[in-house]
Amino acid sequence: MKILGIETSCDETSAAVVEDGVTILSNAIASQVDIHARFGGVVPELASRAHVELILPIVQEALDQADCALDDIDCIAVINRPGLIGALIVGVAAAKTIAYGANLPLIGVHHLEAHIYANFLVEPDIDFPLVCLVVSGGHSDLVSMSGHGRYEILARTRDDAAGEAFDKCARAMGLGYPGGPLIDKLARKGNPTAVDFPRARVGDTLDFSFSGLKTAVIRYVQTASGKTPIEDLAASFQQAVVDVLVDHTFRAAREEGVSRVLLAGGVAANSALQSTMKSIGEQLAIAVSAPPPVLCTDNAAMAASAAYFSYQRGETAGLDLDCFASEPLASSPPQ
Ligand code: KG4
Ligand code: ZN
Numbered sequence: 001m002k003i004l005g006i007e008t009s010c011d012e013t014s015a016a017v018v019e020d021g022v023t024i025l026s027n028a029i030a031s032q033v034d035i036h037a038r039f040g041g042v043v044p045e046l047a048s049r050a051h052v053e054l055i056l057p058i059v060q061e062a063l064d065q066a067d068c069a070l071d072d073i074d075c076i077a078v079i080n081r082p083g084l085i086g087a088l089i090v091g092v093a094a095a096k097t098i099a100y101g102a103n104l105p106l107i108g109v110h111h112l113e114a115h116i117y118a119n120f121l122v123e124p125d126i127d128f129p130l131v132c133l134v135v136s137g138g139h140s141d142l143v144s145m146s147g148h149g150r151y152e153i154l155a156r157t158r159d160d161a162a163g164e165a166f167d168k169c170a171r172a173m174g175l176g177y178p179g180g181p182l183i184d185k186l187a188r189k190g191n192p193t194a195v196d197f198p199r200a201r202v203g204d205t206l207d208f209s210f211s212g213l214k215t216a217v218i219r220y221v222q223t224a225s226g227k228t229p230i231e232d233l234a235a236s237f238q239q240a241v242v243d244v245l246v247d248h249t250f251r252a253a254r255e256e257g258v259s260r261v262l263l264a265g266g267v268a269a270n271s272a273l274q275s276t277m278k279s280i281g282e283q284l285a286i287a288v289s290a291p292p293p294v295l296c297t298d299n300a301a302m303a304a305s306a307a308y309f310s311y312q313r314g315e316t317a318g319l320d321l322d323c324f325a326s327e328p329l330a331s332s333p334p335q
Helices: 033-037 044-065 085-102 111-121 162-172 179-187 211-227 230-256 271-284 301-312
Strands: 002-007 012-019 023-031 075-081 106-110 130-135 140-147 150-155 260-264 287-289
Touching: 002 044, 002 085, 002 301, 012 044, 012 301, 023 044, 033 044, 044 085, 075 085, 075 111, 075 301, 085 106, 106 111, 106 301, 111 130, 111 140, 111 260, 111 301, 130 230, 140 230, 150 230, 162 179, 162 211, 162 230, 179 230, 179 271, 211 230, 230 260, 230 271, 260 271, 271 287
Parallel strands: 002 075, 075 106, 130 260, 260 287
Antiparallel strands: 002 012, 012 023, 130 140, 140 150
């Protein structure tokens, strides 16, 4: 079964063709970084306008790269929640139009579910139960999965998301946007113990809090950064984030009694996070999976993968499919 996926929830316009939920035939991604970089963050209205211009060429590119015509496609999948509402509307309108015109079933996909399913594009036979760390620009959640489409949220952030902390701290350090990849690169040449930034805990919960760390970095930059090489600053900040994410994820795995952990979302592309998770996972005999960076950040292949498993459960949408700026990840209704 070939699914055409569409993703426009933030600042990437993407379309992909995925076969049987696990084989990528194409994954075309048009980044809008150049449009937003000079503003230091995503400008929602500019994102919507860019999506309008890019969506049809990107869909065509995805079909061409997969060597497919619309006739070869069996289903249209689109991320419809959560995200920038004006940006989501563009992808959903395109998906509905194509589904209607080609008489194909339509599936609305939750953005975080799509991030999680990026893992199945790399390892199709991942077994359950598992714990997934979903860390992106807007979310930092620990999710327990007992099966396909079965989610329980174990923890979330009480304030900033991990990606938001990367972006805001990068801005404070005078780096560009998005901050995550820039800090990742600089940190490779820095000393992660140069500055002892705080690692916050929220009581005895697994919840995250990154705003204190962000404030500490901003204050450090304002008062003392001249003495510290930028590489050391980046490495020390990144280490504080990685320590907390690793600690909470393996605590969650232990509490849930699972022997598999997945990483998902843009921050999961972080090289220090991936390598630390994998080496500690080895010590604890917990298998750690993480998609390659291009599948961690926003893309449409992950939406097509998630949709394949939704389709197996009969979860197709009507042409009244709506968009939602915020909506928690919830389990599919029991079969
Ligand atoms: O999932 P994503 O592409 O978009 C959202 O759903 O938000 O995540 C984007 C976030 C940004 O905050 C970006 O700085 C961060 O992921 N990010 C990274 C890396 N690559 C992207 N953070 C740390 N290290 C990276 N290599
Ligand atoms: Zn995302």
